[in-house]
Each structure stands twice: as C-alpha cells, then as structure tokens.
Amino acid sequence: MEKTYQIYSINGPVITIKGKTDLSMMEMVFVGKDKLAGEVILIDNEKTTIQVYEETAGLSAGEPIYPSGSPLTITLGPGLMSNIFDGIERPLSVIKEQSGAFIKKGSLIPSLDAQKKWDVTLLVKEGDALEGGAVYASCPETSAIIHYCLLAPDLSGEVVEVKPDGQYTVNDTVLKLKDSFGTVHDITLCQKWPIRTPRPVKERMSSDKPLLTGQRILDTLFPVAKGGAAAIPGGFGTGKTMTQHQLAKWCDADIIIYVGCGERGNEMTQVLQEFSELIDPKTGKPMTERTILIANTSNMPVAAREASIYTGVTLAEYYRDMGYHTAMMADSSSRWAEALREISGRLEEMPADEGFPAYLPSRLSEFYERAGYMKTLCQKEGSITLIGAVSPQGGDFSEPVTQNTKRFTRCFWALDKSLAYARHYPAINWTTSYSEYLNSLAPWYSENLSPKFMRHRERIASLLQQEADLMEIVKLIGSDVLPDDQKLIIEIARVIRVGFLQQNAFHEIDTYVPLEKQYQMMRIILYLYKQCSLIVAQQIPISQIKALGLFDKAIQLKYIIPNDDLSGIEDFKEEIDAALTKFNIASGGKLG
C-alpha cells in the first residue's frame, strides 16, 4: 500500500500537509476522497503546500492525499487533434457525457480515447537502433494530419520485436525496445511528458520565414517569424480575442493550439462552432482537423488556469517534434499571471510590482523561450510560434505583465482603444507596434515576393508616421492651413489606414488576403501618391484631385479585387492615368 498523507489546512485552492513528507517539488498528488488533482508547490521542514486544480469546497482536514510519484504530466499520442481539453488535459466532451452540462469535480478521465483503434503503420524493423525522439510508427490522426509516434526523448536502444501494421489502440504495445542496460521496454502509441519541462531538440535554428496570417497590417507592417513570439496587448473591447481568432483561422501553421485561459465560456463555444464550419484553404478540410483547443474559462478552477498555458505549449512541442509548424494562441496570458498572483497571495509570498510575485518575469521568459524554429531529434524541422494576448489593467501598458511580455517577445501588436471606438479593426496601432523580425525576414520577402517589398513597406510606414506628425498640427489649427503637399499626405494616409490597414473580418474576400495582393495594393497606393504629388507640385489644388474620386476608389479596392485575380490592379492604374491626364501629367509611369 502506497504511503498517503493527511490534509492539515485548507485555504481556497491551497492546502497543506503538516510535518516532513517524501513528496517532491512539483509532484502531482490526488487530494481527498474525490481524488482532486493537485501539485506540490512548496516544501519545508514543517509543512508541504499543495495547489489543487479543482474546487476545494467540501474537503475537510484529515482527508487522505495520494502521491503520484511524478510531476504533473500529460499524455501525448494520437487522438489529441480536434479535441477540446481543460487546463490539465481532461477531455471536456467526455466530461459532458459523464456528468452533464456542468463540470463536477474529481473527474479522473484519461485524456485519450482508449477504445479507438488507429490505423498504424510501423516504420522500423527488428534490429534497428533507435535514438530518443525517433519516429517508429505513423497513423492518420485526422484527414489533415498524419500523427508520427516518437520515442520518448530519454529512451534509446535496439528494437527487439515489432508488431505488424494494423489497428491498435493508444495503449497497445506495438514495439519492444531493449536499452543499453538490457531492460526491455514496451512501447505503445502514447507517452507522458511533464508540462513544465521543455521537450528537448537537436538544435535551435534561426527563424527567417514569416508566419503568414492574411492580415495586411501583420504580414506587411509587423510580421512575426515562424518560431517567433508576439504579444497582443489591449484593454477590453479592443479586439484581442478577435485578432487571435483571425490568426488561428488563417495563419499558415500546420497545427493550431488555441488556449482559452481564464476567458469567457461563450467565446470558446464560438471558436468550437466557427472552426468546425470553416474550411482550411490549404487542406480543404474543416479547421478543427488541425486544431486543439484548451478551455479553462474564467469560472473554472484557478490553479488549472495556471497549468493550461504549459499544457498548451507541451502539446505544441509534441507536434513540433514530428516536424510540424505549430502556432499557439494564448488568450490571455494576463489571466495566467493573475492566477500566479492569486496563488502567490495564498502562499503569503512577498509581493513585488502590483502584487505580482517577484518571479513573474522569469516565468514569462521561460514560457516564451519555448517558442522557436528547431531541428528536432528526428532530424526534421519544426517550429512553435507563440502569440500571447495581454489584458492590461485599465488598458495601461505600463503594468508589469505587459512590460515583461514586451521584454521577452520580439513582436508587439499594440491594440488601441481609440481605434476600437472608431470601429477600426484590427485596432492595431501602427505607431506603437513593432516587429524585430523585419531584418531577418527581409531576404525571404525579396526572394519569394519582390525585392522591392521591404522598400514599399518602409514608404508606407513613413507616410503613416508623417501623417501622425501632421495630425499634431491639425489638432491645433485645423487641416485647412496645411500646404497641399501635406494635405496630400494626409489624404493618402487615409487611403492606407482605411483601405489597407483596416480589414473586415466578416467580409468574404477581405477576411484573408494573400501576400501577393497585399503587395499589389501597396504598389498601387504608392503609385497613386507618386502621380498625385507630381500634380500638386504644379500648384494644382488638391481639391481638384479629390473630386476625381480616385482616393475613395482606392479604399474600395480591398473589396473589389478578388484574391485570386489581381488584374484589377492594372485596370485601376489605367484609370488613374486616364483621370490624371487632364492635368498634363506624363501618363504611363510604371508601378513602383
């Protein structure tokens, strides 16, 4: 009989055991008669402290605590994909079948369906020597994703027995492996991994490919690299969740892990519903076929909220190790930080900035460092891109979570309240946002798109900056007093803001825009600017140019030109030329 301990004190989700124990740090334990999941977070001579992942109401002192002997682990294997889990990888749909619409506590349910048989192909033969992380079998997990079974990274040895290809469940032994000590291991289709430990890789590579999202302001102005990390801070109602949803739907990663961490229940339902209806443009299959959802809504237990981020990134690492490009959206990392604070408060730790524990920056950096473009143990290339939403208190970016996240991510997509109030979506502020990946991505853009891409991008960015400066003046004395060339900048910047940066997520064409069209739109806007500035230089009043309606047409281009047929750009160029001939401008200038 395994040794058990007794509950001594209970304070919210934190319980303690009195006296010395043999429990180890971060060990997973089962608390009370209902066997609630918990984790050891503090040990000293007098007591051991445990955070419980479920509601502690009804527990009483003296109830048993069962050790598990290992840290908080999750099960990795086929059957993860298109599933929805809570923060500690319990399948929510199975919980629903067992206990109805409301979540009851103490549901110990295996993460993966143990009954389902997978169509397994064994990829090794007897006598093969396998290293940790090697691929030994594969099976189609969904119609879009092939699941590669990987040997646990800490195992290696010689294959002594292989089962034939066929139908197996996740717990069936398909392979026997003899390690260097002569011990024979039964290898099944699944493995366990502790969520707080990053899975090992061969080497970290430089990330020089962009994660394409089909969102103009992101792809063109502030791109994130595959294997990069980005932060989306914004007060409530600025569209963090909406932006995350758009990214999850349209970004060109193979696999999406969407973590709803302490957010709204209805939002998770929306993701579930929308993703099952949407068709992935790359595979032609429903989005859910490549998505794993982790839902720990704000009313679910706080400690599991803290774990959900790690669960998500561990799943992402598992698929990265198979050679997939994964992207994980964490919505929102502030809720995770608040869970840390809440538990830290219960432990009566000394608070640092705004009551957050002093180890907040190190936890954040540990998390964001798990992003990266890697060579995996099985010699494939895979990446994890982390995109964390941040919900600063009162929309104030100087608070600790935003500030620390800013230090550990290289892409900063700042959402702006005044843009959101004007219903300019995505409400990403173009003057405060930045991407540090521009330099490393520039070669990719010039190779795959056009050598001029980055130059155009800079001109667009500089026009926006000039407009921002001019607006300072306009705010004081009105726009009428500006000279015409500056009025033109304001006018063209409006075209850029409304016609390019603003993107309608609910519009059939505009919700996703391929890079080529983004580039062509930039070219035509800059061409329009170039031609108009020639006219303005001849002292022709800008009101005459405005009357031609070219600016308004340029704004409408995003809706008019279909994504797969860009000939409309040339047509519009001719239209510009034709309209401007009356000002005696040499027409037929070339698109930039």
Place this chain on the structure above:
Amino acid sequence: MIVEHIGLDQINGPLIVLDGVENAHNEEMVEILLDDGSKRTGRVVQIEGDKVIIQVFKGTTGLSLSNTVSRLTGHALELPLSPEILGRVFDGLGRPIDGLGDIYPEKKSDVNGQPINPVARVYPRNYINTGISSIDCLSTLIRGQKLPIFSGSGMKHNELAVQIVKQANVSDGSDFAIVFAAMGVKNDVAEYFRKSFEEANVMNKVVMYLNLSNDPIIERIITPRCALTAAEYLAYELGKDILVILTDMTSYAEAVREFSSSKGEIPGRKGFPGYLYSDFASLYERAGIVEGKPGSVTQIPILTMPNDDITHPIPDLTGYITEGQITLDRALDTMGIYPPVSVLPSLSRLMKDGIGDGYTRADHQDLANQLFASYSKVQDAKALASVIGEDELSPNDKLLLKFGEAFEERFINQGYNANRTIEETLDLGWELLTILPESELDRLDKDLLKEHYEPLKAAQNQ
C-alpha cells in the same frame, strides 16, 4: 451525528475561530446559537488542522467567547427552490421577507453553482429587442449574454434597466421572468424597482433578493449567488428565459474587499484582493444557454464607477469578463439626454452574430459601423472646434458637428416611454447619415448607399 461546540476561541471582525473541531468541511454552513435564543449563520472559510475559521453573515456584534453554541451542518449553503418563488421577495440569504411564509422547496441547490462545461454551451444568437435605439442598433443585447451597465452615482442606470425589462418583455412572447438582486442599494432604489415591476404588470414574474445598504455586508457576498442559483433553476429546469439584474456590483466588490482584509489577505490593486477577477467570473460566467435545456440566463449587472473612472478595478475587471458593456456618460446626462448612453465605449461582443439578415436587417452591421465611425470623427471635430472655434472649421467638420448634435438629440435621446422597433431605429440611423456627404461614408459599399442613402438624400434635395 451533529457535534455542538460551546464558546468561541477568537473573534475578529466578521470572522470567528473555533478550536478542536474535527471533520469540518471547507465552505460548509455553520449555525451559531446565542444564549439569548437568536440564531446566526456562518460559513467555513479556512481550516487549519482542528482550527476552523468561520465567516458570520449577520456580523459578530453581540458575540462573546462564551455565549454561543456552534453547530456544523455538514453541507454548503443551499437555496430552497420551487416554482413558487416567482413573485416573492427574499433577503440576501434567500429567506422570505415578504411575510408570505416559507416556501416548500422542490429541491435545494448549492448557491455556488458549478461551472458550465464550454462544450455544453450554446452560442447565443437570439437578439433581444429592447426598443432603445442606442442599444438595439449599436450594442445589441443577445439572449444568454452578460451585458453590464457602467454608470456613476446619480445617473439613470436604474431607469434604463427598468425600461429594458419593460420593453424587452412586451416584444417577446416567450416565457420570460426576472431575477432581481440588490446588493447594498438604498431602500428607495429597491422600492423603485418593485414599483416599476408592478406598473409594468410583471411582478408575478419577478423574484427579488434584497440585501439593502443597511443589511450585513457579509451577506452581500452571498446575495448574487442566491439570485443566480434561482435563475439557473428557473431557466434550465423550468425552461424560462431569465433576465438577471444585479445592482450594484460596486457594493458587492467592496464587501469582498472588506471580507478579504478582515481575513488578513494580501491586497492587490486599490486594496481589492487578487482573486477579484475569479470571484467576478464565478458570477458573470453563470450567464448563458446550455445544450439540451430550454431557457437562458441573461445578465445585466449594474455598477457605479467610482469617480466615473472606467479604469477602476471594478469596471475594468468586469469588462474583461462580460461580453461588452453599456457605458453611461455624465455629460450627456447633464444635457438631459436619456438614456445617456455613451456610444463609443459601449460595445456588445455577441452582436455581430445575432444581427443582420434573418435576425434584424441586412444593413444593420454596416450601418452601425458607419454610425460609430462618423460619431468618433465628431469627437475629433469637437476637439478641434474647442481650440480654433466653430467658425474656423472646414465645411466637412461643420457638417460632422451638425450630425453629432442630431445623433445625440434624436438617436440617443428617446425618453422613458419610447419603444422603437428595430426598423424605426435603423431608418432613423440612415436619415441622420444624410446630413453627411457621401464621401464621408467610407464604411458603406455602393449597393447599400444606393438602397438606403441615395433615395433619402434625393428626397431632401428636392
């Protein structure tokens, strides 16, 4: 077997400590009998070995270390429920105070409820017509949504809540009921609601849980939980569409803070405990629609922003949990505009899926976007006008000011009794847009303009 404990070991604010208690359950209810025969209830909030910390709902005044006998009941606070609760008035702990006697419970439910499994939720899509233009058109209320009213002391949030109840009720034929929870509101306010419900002839469909401003603060923490437990019962077991009004969340949060500091917890921002977000979420997230069950729970929490500050922790944390907010504006209120809905910071997150063709009208979303965009430009023009004077503005800016004025006077302002249909509201929106030239309308495409804008404009020019 129920063990009685004679005397107490420590009293600290609303908390008492009992030593030598075995088998106390976390969160269970405790009955405390005083030697004068009166009874109080409390709840176990912390256990340390055989020492139990209990929170006493009616406060600890009159308690001494020797004059009490405490009894642990072995179960959490449960609310008696039956269909008869409709039309009744209860105190903050769910005990009848209308003199009509106890109810005969069909079942008893734990007031803490259980989280809804996200998989079992149904995404809310059914819009509620409130008859108020600024809400219906610009931040539409959806059945199953939680949409708070951010207000300030002295503004007309109560009137607005009553108007929503009255008008939403009339327009809909479904089985509708209201659960009203007052937390720390004044007697007059509770009375105003009761009277208004009577006038609207809905009193037999209202359940009231009242913890008024002179009632014990600790009970205030339980009051919204009672109300929501009743709401869930009425919605998911009796199949009714329930509108829950929680007022005032600011008093509730202050009660949580008071309780937290008496427990000696480390305070977070403005002294509120670090878990205020989770605590709010455990209330707000109880709104929704559940798969396979009829009925819905829609919440309208009302909170008064301290010093009208939307970044104060109470509105801030609320806004992060709720699906939007309706913000009231003091300047509009002073100008006599009712409802004084501040359009730009108001938002309904569920709106986009509950409007448009098949729900309201095909042009709804685009029109709303254009109104938002134009009205936000009005603010810029106003700011400019305050620097250089209205006369110096460009003709376009002048038109914007004219539009802004008409928008506030005619669209937002509609009075206590005007119940506008969605058609009327949208048509009014188009009519106001005709003040602006077509070049200002960059959120609308050609077809929409042709259908709605141009005929009106042409008619005006004649």
